[in-house]
Amino acid sequence: MTALPTLTGHVALVTGASRDGIGRAIARRLAAHGARLVLHASGPASRDGLNHTRDLIRDAGGDAECIEADLLDGEARADLVARAARLFGDVDILVNNAATIRFAPPSKIDLPARHDIFEVNFHAPVDLIQQALPAMRRRGWGRIVNITSDSVKPPGLPYLGPAKFIHALTAYGASKSALDRVTAGLAAELHGTGVTVNATKPYAVAWSGGADELARRMIGTNPAMVETLELLAEATLLLVTRGCTGLVLNSREILQMHQAPLHGLDGCTLLGDAMTLAPEDGRLRPPDIAAAGTD
Amino acid sequence: MPLSYPDLTGHVALVTGGRRGIGRAIARRLAAHGASIVISVLDRREDGVDETVGIFATAGHPLAIVECDLADPAARSDLVARAASAFGPIDILVNNAAGNPRAFPSEMGLADRRSMFELNFHAPVDLIQQVLPAMRERGWGRIVNLLSDSMRQPPIPYPAPADHVHAIALYGASKCALERYTQGLASELADSGIAASGVYPHKVCVTEENSQAARAALQAHPELAESVEMMAEAALLLVAGPLTGMTMSSRSLLHAFQQPLHALDGRTVIGDFNSMAELS
Numbered sequence: 034m035t036a037l038p039t040l041t042g043h044v045a046l047v048t049g050a051s052r053d054g055i056g057r058a059i060a061r062r063l064a065a066h067g068a069r070l071v072l073h074a075s076g077p078a079s080r081d082g083l084n085h086t087r088d089l090i091r092d093a094g095g096d097a098e099c100i101e102a103d104l105l106d107g108e109a110r111a112d113l114v115a116r117a118a119r120l121f122g123d124v125d126i127l128v129n130n131a132a133t134i135r136f137a138p139p140s141k142i143d144l145p146a147r148h149d150i151f152e153v154n155f156h157a158p159v160d161l162i163q164q165a166l167p168a169m170r171r172r173g174w175g176r177i178v179n180i181t182s183d184s185v186k187p188p189g190l191p192y193l194g195p196a197k198f199i200h201a202l203t204a205y206g207a208s209k210s211a212l213d214r215v216t217a218g219l220a221a222e223l224h225g226t227g228v229t230v231n232a233t234k235p236y237a238v239a240w241s242g243g244a245d246e247l248a249r250r251m252i253g254t255n256p257a258m259v260e261t262l263e264l265l266a267e268a269t270l271l272l273v274t275r276g277c278t279g280l281v282l283n284s285r286e287i288l289q290m291h292q293a294p295l296h297g298l299d300g301c302t303l304l305g306d307a308m309t310l311a312p313e314d315g316r317l318r319p320p321d322i323a324a325a326g327t328d
Numbered sequence: 329m330p331l332s333y334p335d336l337t338g339h340v341a342l343v344t345g346g347r348r349g350i351g352r353a354i355a356r357r358l359a360a361h362g363a364s365i366v367i368s369v370l371d372r373r374e375d376g377v378d379e380t381v382g383i384f385a386t387a388g389h390p391l392a393i394v395e396c397d398l399a400d401p402a403a404r405s406d407l408v409a410r411a412a413s414a415f416g417p418i419d420i421l422v423n424n425a426a427g428n429p430r431a432f433p434s435e436m437g438l439a440d441r442r443s444m445f446e447l448n449f450h451a452p453v454d455l456i457q458q459v460l461p462a463m464r465e466r467g468w469g470r471i472v473n474l475l476s477d478s479m480r481q482p483p484i485p486y487p488a489p490a491d492h493v494h495a496i497a498l499y500g501a502s503k504c505a506l507e508r509y510t511q512g513l514a515s516e517l518a519d520s521g522i523a524a525s526g527v528y529p530h531k532v533c534v535t536e537e538n539s540q541a542a543r544a545a546l547q548a549h550p551e552l553a554e555s556v557e558m559m560a561e562a563a564l565l566l567v568a569g570p571l572t573g574m575t576m577s578s579r580s581l582l583h584a585f586q587q588p589l590h591a592l593d594g595r596t597v598i599g600d601f602n603s604m605a606e607l608s
Contacts, residue, residue, distance in 0.1 A: 107438055138516050139453070139456075139509055139512045139513040139516050140456070140457060140460055140513065140516055140517070141457070142453075143457075144401055144450060144453075144454060147449075147450055147453065148450070151445055151449070151505075155445075155501070155505075156438060156441055156442065156445075159433070159436075159441065159498075160438060162433075162434070163434060163435070166434055185504075185508060187508065187511035187512065187515070187573070188511070188512065188515050196515075199515065200512060200515060200516040202512070203508065203509055203511075203512025203513065203515075203516070204509065204512075206508050206512065207449070207504075207505040207506070207508040207509045207512070208505060210501075210504040210505055210507065210508040211445075211449075211501040211502060211504050211505040212501070213504065214479065214481070214497065214500050214501035214504040215433050215497060215498060215501045217481035217497070218433045218481060218494065218497020218498065218500065218501070219433045219434060219497070221481060221490075221493060221494065221497070222432050222433055222434055222494045222497070223434065279481070
């Protein structure tokens with residue numbers, strides 16, 4: 034059964050879809066609404082996880098194929114959208130979710146680490162957008178969603194974590210700040226084309242498999258800072274289906290402005306709304322988590 | 329609280345891209361307060377270098393010129409060491425040099441984006457990492473990164489032609505990255521005696537580098553314009569003042585400090601945060 038609203042006839046490319054994280058949740062949610070999914074991961078090391086995402090979507094009755102490209106490599110990603118388009122036709126929904134992080138304080142983070150961060154988190158999304166735009170313009174419809182981060186903001190005071198961790202996020206935050214700016218700039222440039230460009234992010238931490246330990250630690254003291262992947266999937270679906278552009282907001286803000294309820298990844302099960310907190314037992318988390326582990 | 333005439337004698341400043349415009353104005357203002365100045369340029373034969381040397385010679389201010397292609401990681405890897413050979417270790421770093429290939433976000437190719445981020449983001453960070461050891465040793469240092477109002481998408485209706493608005497989006501993105509880095513660096517360096525801040529023209533600084541389109545926009549909207557003296561005053565506040573982690577516009581800084589606007593000699597009061605620029 035296809036959940037409403039329907040995305041039948043649309044093809045979505047979601048980068049970084051191999052892990053038990055935001056990319057997989059968004060892919061599952063878009064597929065539940067009928068979009069055909071091209072799932073991306075960097076290479077063989079992520080292949081099992083990527084196949085698992087594909088299987089989850091197929092088991093739920095959706096269409097999904099896998100594609101690999103090392104986003105660190107400008108040449109390797111140069112034809113990613115063209116390759117994706119051979120699977121189900123032109124990509125008209127692009128979700129730039131893949132990101133990389135190198136933990137080091139600003140005084141020490143070296144040039145190779147900074148290059149890696151900016152290649153994957155900034156240049157790759159812009160490259161993929163530029164690759165996807167011609168077909169989106171032809172169709173007069175396109176959706177670009179960039180996944181950004183709360184770390185774009187300077188460290189709040191007092192620090193809500195160890196100072197060392199706060200400092201180590203600086204370069205990552207800088208790359209996402211650049212991505213936020215180009216999101217707004219692209220939305221302005223593409224005004225009137227039918228192609229929308231938005232960004233969303235967790236309020237603080239998304240309860241992914243990779244962040245499971247952090248999430249469980251934080252939820253006791255700062256429950257509002259931990260959110261389930263369903264929130265980001267709902268926010269992304271709203272950005273894809275409702276047609277706003279130029280928004281750079283966290284997931285709860287996007288649900289709130291659309292006055293939209295929160296659904297499960299099947300698109301049908303009602304879970305709450307913008308205010309719903311992640312329960313301490315992780316009940317909202319998709320049932321595959323425990324079995325799949327992290328990859 | 330306004331600063332009285334600050335004394336920077338014994339300090340050495342490296343100003344990148346200081347052969348003209350905002351960079352030179354900042355260099356002249358720091359020199360007026362006694363700092364020795366090293367200016368980095370791409371090539372000694374570029375416009376403005378000889379003129380700058382002449383201005384400093386006439387004023388009797390120490391100046392050294394170093395050549396460096398800041399967009400080239402290898403070429404910039406020893407810039408601070410080379411600059412320090414002129415007057416001693418650099419304890420004031422002004423990351424002013426920047427560039428914009430000016431293309432729409434949907435169109436600027438990877439090569440141009442990469443080189444823009446080299447010059448506007450990675451070079452400043454590399455130079456900061458190079459100057460930090462000497463600053464830590466001294467227990468004092470000032471890092472001033474030049475940012476841009478283009479870090480924010482302009483309000484609607486656009487204050488400038490849409491072509492211009494779209495052509496500065498990616499440049500703004502590179503400056504957003506530098507702003508975020510500046511804030512993180514200031515946090516990391518808390519209590520070290522080293523302050524890191526960023527400053528940008530409130531809207532547009534009037535220099536010889538303004539494009540024809542920018543000149544036309546400033547004629548139509550003179551309130552968007554400010555003088556290089558405004559930027560120099562703001563940079564001086566960040567160098568001579570105690571604050572860190574500020575990323576503010578020039579006018580906002582002068583307002584916050586209740587600081588008068590001086591000429592580049594540092595003595596003559598010519599206005600305040602509200603002063604308009606002369607348009608030629």
